[in-house]
Amino acid sequence: DAKTTQPNSMESNEEEPVHLPCNHSTISGTDYIHWYRQLPSQGPEYVIHGLTSNVNNRMASLAIAEDRKSSTLILHRATLRDAAVYYCILRVVAGGTSYGKLTFGQGTILTVHP
Amino acid sequence: DGGITQSPKYLFRKEGQNVTLSCEQNLNHDAMYWYRQDPGQGLRLIYYSQIVNDFQKGDIAEGYSVSREKKESFPLTVTSAQKNPTAFYLCASSITGANTEAFFGQGTRLTVV
Numbered sequence: 568d569a570k571t572t573q574p575n576s577m578e579s580n581e582e583e584p585v586h587l588p589c590n591h592s593t594i595s596g597t598d599y600i601h602w603y604r605q606l607p608s609q610g611p612e613y614v615i616h617g618l619t620s621n622v623n624n625r626m627a628s629l630a631i632a633e634d635r636k637s638s639t640l641i642l643h644r645a646t647l648r649d650a651a652v653y654y655c656i657l658r659v660v661a662g663g664t665s666y667g668k669l670t671f672g673q674g675t676i677l678t679v680h681p
Numbered sequence: 682d683g684g685i686t687q688s689p690k691y692l693f694r695k696e697g698q699n700v701t702l703s704c705e706q707n708l709n710h711d712a713m714y715w716y717r718q719d720p721g722q723g724l725r726l727i728y729y730s731q732i733v734n735d736f737q738k739g740d741i742a743e744g745y746s747v748s749r750e751k752k753e754s755f756p757l758t759v760t761s762a763q764k765n766p767t768a769f770y771l772c773a774s775s776i777t778g779a780n781t782e783a784f785f786g787q788g789t790r791l792t793v794v
Contacts, residue, residue, distance in 0.1 A: 597779070599779040599780055603783075608769075609788070610773070610785030610786050610787050610788050611724070611785050613783065613784070616780070616782065618780070652723075654723065659779055668726065668729060668739070669714055669726065669729070669773070669783055670739075671716070671723050671724040671725075671726075672723055673722070673723040674723050
């Protein structure tokens with residue numbers, strides 16, 4: 568299975584932008600890049616996903632490198648409610664033994680300072 | 682409300698007993714997943730199912746069993762063979778396909794004493 572690598576932790580100040588990096592050098596051509604976040608003692612929450620082009624939604628933006636070997640989740644103005652563990656995962660398309668598998672890594676702990 | 686429900690939120694069992702965790706979804710999703718999370722760690726995949734009456738082992742299936750008799754339900758049994766069953770268990774569901782988001786339940790915290 569293709570793996571992702573994220574920094575263990577990052578810090579930000581409130582109302583500043585946050586760029587959370589993710590490396591996925593073994594990504595296959597059709598794997599989707601997904602981001603989730605998890606607050607303490609809760610289930611993960613979907614944030615955003617993309618394939619090749621940059622994506623924006625109400626929560627965040629996803630910037631995908633041209634070679635797709637890395638991506639960056641961008642929170643444009645961090646709030647205290649954005650403090651969470653952020654997971655970057657690759658979702659496998661149809662076919663193959665890993666079809667449908669949804670595998671999480673260790674994630675990045677984001678701390679937001681007031 | 683549509684969503685995915687795990688019950689109970691907290692569960693206590695004596696060592697050596699099997700215990701079944703419930704996961705129900707009314708989102709009409711084909712795919713369902715079970716994860717285990719230990720303190721300070723990420724999620725580890727136990728089992729997943731893409732369709733009724735079919736499921737696959739994840740990365741840490743030993744000591745666990747599942748069934749998928751109905752589309753809405755994917756119960757997880759933690760057997761006495763699981764060496765360290767105390768953990769936070771999370772269930773998720775999604776439409777089949779890589780271009781779809783997964784929805785998670787609120788989890789069940791299992792403590793074995």
